Amino acid sequence: MADGDIVLGPNQYGKAENRLVRITRDTDRHEIEDLNVTSQLRGDFVACHTDGDNSQVVATDTQKNTVYAFAKEHGVHSPEQFLLTLGDHFVTGFEWVTGGRWEAELYSWERIAVDGQPHDHAFVRSGRETRTTVVQRDGDDTWVVSGFKDATVLKSTGSEFHGFPRDRYTTLVETTDRILATSVTVWWRYAAAQNDDWNASYDAIRTVLLETFASVHSLALQQTIFAMGKAVLEQFPEVAEVKLSCPNKHHFLVDLAPFGLDNPNEVFFAADRPYGLIQATVQREGTPDAPEAWATVPGFC
């Protein structure tokens, strides 16, 4: 290639959003795993792009089939383990496939209680946050980034915001008591691609994140989310790094004075847009960066 020639740069392709429900029914007490799985391959796919030569293109349909077949052959167990198994298959199975990206969402279900007893095979989707995982491979290097999204949390007091600089365009009034609400999107990078119990790690990290949100007296949403990430790093040596993206979901105190009413932080208008958007990374000093792990995690700094 000569300088200025038009060439293919980074690329990946696959099958997105394979909706997989796996029922384990070895006993009458069924278990349910409900996922949305995306598989994308990287490697030598130049000929397809430049000449339409598909001889190295593992069809996206084949990737889909593999997802469903592996759910039977290997089980799911955890989104992390399932994606690692998929990634290993593609990277070792096709010599021109040198890496890829596998992503999953996991939706949680609860058993319906009948006469106070959890039912054996009837479930209601819990509606709590969506658990997420992105596994990436580049040759023998593997990155596992897990997290969740759409965890909407709110503190009805214990949040202040003041002391910010004022310029020509500043009109915001300072406050020592406001509602703090956000929908937490968080990703944490595991230091290694193995874990005795990915699900236990997830549950424990989630608990620490929510507890920290609740407990920190907040002077800024930045302070809150830094504390959340810091708490995870302090308690979980298996986590190398945490990224949080948190909209500040504004709850505006309604001015009831025109109606002869006071409003001591009781009646709020919950606004849609615009919203504050606070994004931060919490790291361990001296730990090497891992830009490959984060390159395709959506919407982050």
Place this chain on the structure above:
Amino acid sequence: MADGDIVLGPNQYGKAENRLVRITRDTDRHEIEDLNVTSQLRGDFVACHTDGDNSQVVATDTQKNTVYAFAKEHGVHSPEQFLLTLGDHFVTGFEWVTGGRWEAELYSWERIAVDGQPHDHAFVRSGRETRTTVVQRDGDDTWVVSGFKDATVLKSTGSEFHGFPRDRYTTLVETTDRILATSVTVWWRYAAAQNDDWNASYDAIRTVLLETFASVHSLALQQTIFAMGKAVLEQFPEVAEVKLSCPNKHHFLVDLAPFGLDNPNEVFFAADRPYGLIQATVQREGTPDAPEAWATVPGFC
């Protein structure tokens, strides 16, 4: 007016989707009520439509202000009670307002547990179903229709479908064991516009609906939803009528035979569209219909 003249027919107007968060903070243990409130008025608004004469148009902005002011003056307590109070205000306050429609969605929150103890003022949105209410007035007549939507439930066994007629266009295979999944939208009409505890009624009816879904061995989704409505009518004399709208969220068993694998109801593809859509009314014989109560309840038979 002469025959053929073009005239105004049924109409209503107001402010939709007022997002209201009401914090009760009489003690350190705060309570949260989170609603989406719509107010619409009916009455004599001909001059506005034909001549742009707004002298009888209670501004939609005024309706919005009233929602927020009433949250302070009267509290919310339950969506039913809140809407009844709003309706009474508008119908009695403006002589040309003869009726209207008030609708609310209620979102539920749980306290975040910190060290196992529910926090005083930190909450996480539960993500379970959205509670809904439509109150309508026409003069002195009042209708209250309550329900919920987006309750996604699934049975991993205990569901069959066979015995249906076969014509030229029928290819469906009969089954004696399938996944049954739906997202329940349900509305029930209360026989009267008063109730000692609207919230207790809601919780109890919800429990019966979910328990019935879980317990009924299903030969058709129609059978399941009829049983759900019937159970409510049997146990709650305050309910006059129930309507259910339930998509049959198909979970297709994946054919793994090409890969040399069997699939004894373990691995499913959860499809988006198309979906079955089953809608039914369950009534008490001899109870008069109430078409006014249902006219503007969205999307129903």
Place this chain on the structure above:
Amino acid sequence: MADGDIVLGPNQYGKAENRLVRITRDTDRHEIEDLNVTSQLRGDFVACHTDGDNSQVVATDTQKNTVYAFAKEHGVHSPEQFLLTLGDHFVTGFEWVTGGRWEAELYSWERIAVDGQPHDHAFVRSGRETRTTVVQRDGDDTWVVSGFKDATVLKSTGSEFHGFPRDRYTTLVETTDRILATSVTVWWRYAAAQNDDWNASYDAIRTVLLETFASVHSLALQQTIFAMGKAVLEQFPEVAEVKLSCPNKHHFLVDLAPFGLDNPNEVFFAADRPYGLIQATVQREGTPDAPEAWATVPGFC
């Protein structure tokens, strides 16, 4: 049945949101029709609801198959004609099916221009409004209600709002120049279930609705939408009745005075929620009502 017995009331069932793309390729210049079709049957389905007896349940899968087969056998031509043909098939083909409801959305495509010439078989979705139709049958009675949704229109001047009553909760300032913006949802009931050219009627009615929105100097959104419906009735004798549902999509003038700037109707904040919601019916005096035609048209007064 004795009074008080719990019985099945109005019900319907079928397959919703069958996504159908029909290509006509008799010549090199292809035509595309892109629809979302829902089929629902009514009739005697009591045994299925009460006993799980499916012997009269035309499977929703069969309804889906029929949609696709009919697209080949009969073509689409217009959503109205396609749904009428479907309805006729089900009502005449199964003696216990006495009626039903068939709904379609139609998405419009434009040819991609290449060197200024519309391409033979390459299209771009136009993104303009979604055309809608609901056909209902009850025995030999047929109703056709057509319309569109998601037509977002805006006037940057030529809109006033003043003269409204003021009560304790009124704070809105009067205005003689505001932005008027809405997303038009409109349905018109055809007087008969036949039409030489349903597509031509649609295009002509759409044009009149948009032209009227543009031309009317507005003193209230109510006045604008009544004028829109009236214009349709005046020009199209085949239309019996028009219903419009129009959110008032508020564009608030931003107060730039704190920054030393005036704002003569130039800079606006486009709000999401809440919004005004204006809904009206425009009729011909003396024309009988047709409540069956409107019973399941979503979200209307």
Place this chain on the structure above:
Amino acid sequence: MADGDIVLGPNQYGKAENRLVRITRDTDRHEIEDLNVTSQLRGDFVACHTDGDNSQVVATDTQKNTVYAFAKEHGVHSPEQFLLTLGDHFVTGFEWVTGGRWEAELYSWERIAVDGQPHDHAFVRSGRETRTTVVQRDGDDTWVVSGFKDATVLKSTGSEFHGFPRDRYTTLVETTDRILATSVTVWWRYAAAQNDDWNASYDAIRTVLLETFASVHSLALQQTIFAMGKAVLEQFPEVAEVKLSCPNKHHFLVDLAPFGLDNPNEVFFAADRPYGLIQATVQREGTPDAPEAWATVPGFC
């Protein structure tokens, strides 16, 4: 800081999704600009995260105010120019603000035709693709990445897919004639942060992308999108690099054989999920990478 200390890593914050409508009304023929603007700052914000010290936190509310004030003071003209002006203000105005990210979506409107003449101040949203721009600053370095999303295009013939490898999990049948449909998301990086007419560049690039989609006989979606990017680089020296992300929106030929019907590529089922997802970068050989330009462009390889 000692190794292992927990520290703040990359971060940014601001106000997201400021919905701005700018009317130019110097004459009776109004112009409309409709944008969704996000502003995020980067710099020294450590004290806020670690101690809740807001003395350097330019409030997100102030960023919002600046967006609206600048729309009056400077006008919009193009999303690129507007964001560059915003970025310059924040980076030069606060010494601890060293960079940031500004993003906009632009929605297009057409004049409503009345009696064949485009109206002076009445508009209908066109619904075509959403134009997008991300401007980033790091000190004196500036990157401009523009593009669009949600351009849904389809070819009803002129697309093949065959010759792909077959393994144990491959069941896909080869085809020499299929529908090719996608919703194009594309970003191109401008080589410099200045342009005599950003809008003209946008329109011309958009035209080339659509024309190329239409004209290329496709052996794989990869081939099509590479050709689209290549055509842009060949014709627009101001563009340094192009990234495309294109879902393969599957249109499955419906098997009508059970109904005694053939289906020569006429009747298709348009599927939702899963979908192929093809993503590629097209570059000029020898041009340095610009990872900073792409770091926060959502969802890309």
